[in-house]
Amino acid sequence: MAFTTLGTMAQDDAITVDSLNQIKTNEDDLNSRVTTMASIDVPNGGFEVDTDSDGIPDNWSEVSAPSGGSKGIETSAPIQGAQSFYQSRTSGASNHGGVYASDYIPCDEQHVLTIQWLMRASAAGITCKVDLYWYKKDQTACTTASTNAYNSASNPTSNTIKAKTTTPPTDARFFKIRISLTNDTNVAGTVYWDRFTAKTTTVNTVVGYADSSAARPYDRVHINGVLSSPVCTVPASTRYGPTIAGAKAGIVGGGNVVVDLRTSGATGLQVTIALPDGLWTVFAIGSHEWDGTETYWNSLAAVAIREA
Numbered sequence: 001m002a003f004t005t006l007g008t009m010a011q012d013d014a015i016t017v018d019s020l021n022q023i024k025t026n027e028d029d030l031n032s033r034v035t036t037m038a039s040i041d042v043p044n045g046g047f048e049v050d051t052d053s054d055g056i057p058d059n060w061s062e063v064s065a066p067s068g069g070s071k072g073i074e075t076s077a078p079i080q081g082a083q084s085f086y087q088s089r090t091s092g093a094s095n096h097g098g099v100y101a102s103d104y105i106p107c108d109e110q111h112v113l114t115i116q117w118l119m120r121a122s123a124a125g126i127t128c129k130v131d132l133y134w135y136k137k138d139q140t141a142c143t144t145a146s147t148n149a150y151n152s153a154s155n156p157t158s159n160t161i162k163a164k165t166t167t168p169p170t171d172a173r174f175f176k177i178r179i180s181l182t183n184d185t186n187v188a189g190t191v192y193w194d195r196f197t198a199k200t201t202t203v204n205t206v207v208g209y210a211d212s213s214a215a216r217p218y219d220r221v222h223i224n225g226v227l228s229s230p231v232c233t234v235p236a237s238t239r240y241g242p243t244i245a246g247a248k249a250g251i252v253g254g255g256n257v258v259v260d261l262r263t264s265g266a267t268g269l270q271v272t273i274a275l276p277d278g279l280w281t282v283f284a285i286g287s288h289e290w291d292g293t294e295t296y297w298n299s300l301a302a303v304a305i306r307e308a
């Protein structure tokens with residue numbers, strides 16, 4: 001029921017059934033769009049709209065119909081809003097509640113993806129699955145066709161939030177969410193789903209670490225060419241030197257960042273961290289230990305945390 005732009009009626013034009021029906025079609029279309037905006041990342045992820053009342057929510061499609069089971073819109077005890085989606089199966093080894101898939105949702109490999117949803121089962125032992133199916137820009141399947149987000153025969157029997165965080169394959173530009181009630185366990189029951197959301201996040205970390213033996217203790221941390229810690233007085237004749245640490249914010253990613261321990265005259269232990277695009281804060285910590293005669297051991301660890 002797509003939206004159609006209507007022309008302006010003239011003073012003496014007749015109001016026809018067709019014109020009124022077209023207004024209704026447009027209202028249904030707009031209602032569907034407004035309602036689904038509540039979870040814009042997964043269209044109609046809350047299952048609030050089923051325009052044609054066939055039990056399959058708008059923006060979701062039937063991959064496999066139930067066999068010895070059913071599916072539909074739950075309105076008597078929805079998990080969120082006025083409607084949830086349910087799948088059910090009766091007892092029987094091959095019975096299942098079908099498979100349903102969302103519309104295509106854009107994604108990329110640079111953004112970590114977190115899928116969240118609400119669910120409850122009438123019987124814990126039914127087998128419920130959530131899978132993410134990956135697609136290329138032309139919406140053909142990726143080499144890594146899917147990632148399982150949930151597969152359980154021990155499901156919550158009260159309303160519960162679930163989540164899966166994953167990084168899309170490098171060639172993925174779209175994904176679909178698939179929900180299933182399988183025949184993996186021969187338990188009769190119903191699963192209720194609601195409020196699927198897909199959040200992308202740039203919050204992640206990159207870690208670098210190195211250690212070595214060296215002729216001298218290092219007394220400062222440099223990050224990306226900048227002195228990022230106070231210069232410490234490292235007593236060369238004691239077994240354990242002070243820990244030195246520093247941080248540098250606002251480092252632009254998309255290249256390598258060099259973190260090193262050094263003394264006033266020499267660059268010492270070094271870690272190179274390859275930062276993805278973004279804005280980063282790098283934290284580094286170094287230490288040294290002396291064996292009491294002639295050998296020093298040094299270590300350096302650096303962590304990059306994405307700011308944006």
Ligand SMILES: [Ca+2]
Nearest residue numbers: 046080081083
């Ligand atoms: Ca809902």
Ligand SMILES: [Ca+2]
Nearest residue numbers: 050054056057
């Ligand atoms: Ca429908």
